[in-house]
Amino acid sequence: MDEINNVIVISDQHHGCQVGLFPRAGFRLDGGPIVHPGNAQLKILDAWDEFWSKWVPKVTRGEPFAVVNNGDSVDGAHHGAKTQLTQNYADQAKIAYEVLAPIVDKCQGRYYHIRGTEAHVGQCAEQEEQLAQRLGAIPTEHGQHSRYDLWLRVGHALCHFTHHIGVSSSHAYKTSALMRALTEILVNSALWRHEAPDIIARSHAHQNVEVKEPSANHYGIGFVTPGWQAKTPFVWKIPGGRSSEVQVGGSLIRCGDEEAYTRHFVRSLGRSIACDIPRVVNAKEPHSEA
Numbered sequence: 001m002d003e004i005n006n007v008i009v010i011s012d013q014h015h016g017c018q019v020g021l022f023p024r025a026g027f028r029l030d031g032g033p034i035v036h037p038g039n040a041q042l043k044i045l046d047a048w049d050e051f052w053s054k055w056v057p058k059v060t061r062g063e064p065f066a067v068v069n070n071g072d073s074v075d076g077a078h079h080g081a082k083t084q085l086t087q088n089y090a091d092q093a094k095i096a097y098e099v100l101a102p103i104v105d106k107c108q109g110r111y112y113h114i115r116g117t118e119a120h121v122g123q124c125a126e127q128e129e130q131l132a133q134r135l136g137a138i139p140t141e142h143g144q145h146s147r148y149d150l151w152l153r154v155g156h157a158l159c160h161f162t163h164h165i166g167v168s169s170s171h172a173y174k175t176s177a178l179m180r181a182l183t184e185i186l187v188n189s190a191l192w193r194h195e196a197p198d199i200i201a202r203s204h205a206h207q208n209v210e211v212k213e214p215s216a217n218h219y220g221i222g223f224v225t226p227g228w229q230a231k232t233p234f235v236w237k238i239p240g241g242r243s244s245e246v247q248v249g250g251s252l253i254r255c256g257d258e259e260a261y262t263r264h265f266v267r268s269l270g271r272s273i274a275c276d277i278p279r280v281v282n283a284k285e286p287h288s289e290a
Contacts, residue, residue, distance in 0.1 A: 020041070044229075066154075069113045074095075178223070206226060210223040217260070225250060247267070248266075
């Protein structure tokens with residue numbers, strides 16, 4: 001791939017969840033019913049449209065960019081949850097493809113797909129691998145279209161992407177796991193005499209946070225992306241989760257004339273977003289279909 005100075009990082013769309021990302025025009029499930037997005041999903045879609053139509057062109061200055069989808073694109077059938085629109089994995093993958101295929105077009109195929117949590121995306125991330133292959137994600141040297149991590153040079157900056165990061169129930173320790181991750185990867189790079197990353201990107205927590213340390217290349221940066229899912233019953237049980245704002249959005253890594261830096265698009269869905277169950281309508285209504 002030619003040198004790229006812009007990378008957009010998204011994650012945690014949880015397609016197939018009642019409060020995850022969903023096609024605005026609706027979707028026909030395998031059994032025939034047509035489902036339309038609920039109120040929470042419509043708010044998420046408003047932010048999604050603003051992100052891609054306004055924010056991304058602005059922060060990339062109209063230049064070419066790559067996209068790293070940092071895991072958990074589908075919701076799966078996890079932890080005995082009842083919050084999925086459907087637990088049919090084929091339907092979830094079709095929903096995800098319908099939303100993400102236009103994004104692959106926007107980045108002109110410069111699309112990388114990271115594997116998320118097995119509870120969501122299957123053992124060995126089998127659901128995510130199938131989706132990434134259909135989307136035409138750039139493969140590894142061994143032909144996998146999804147991967148557990150990615151080392152990518154953005155301009156002169158070396159960046160590392162992987163999905164998982166520790167999560168704290170206390171807002172006061174929100175940066176702790178990220179600072180540990182940044183420290184650990186720098187130490188391991190030194191131990192094995194590898195080039196150290198300038199920027200690391202993590203996801204999984206659905207809450208944006210960033211840490212920054214001065215370095216010879218201006219800064220060493222670590223950040224966690226927001227997600228694209230409203231609160232599920234699991235979040236309402238967590239002390240820090242039940243009182244926190246829902247964050248949706250994505251991130252930019254850009255290499256400028258002097259240094260590499262980050263920007264983050266974060267929108268709140270409001271203080272309380274109910275688990276709005278999307279409407280099932282009759283098959284004669286307009287819909288989109290994968």
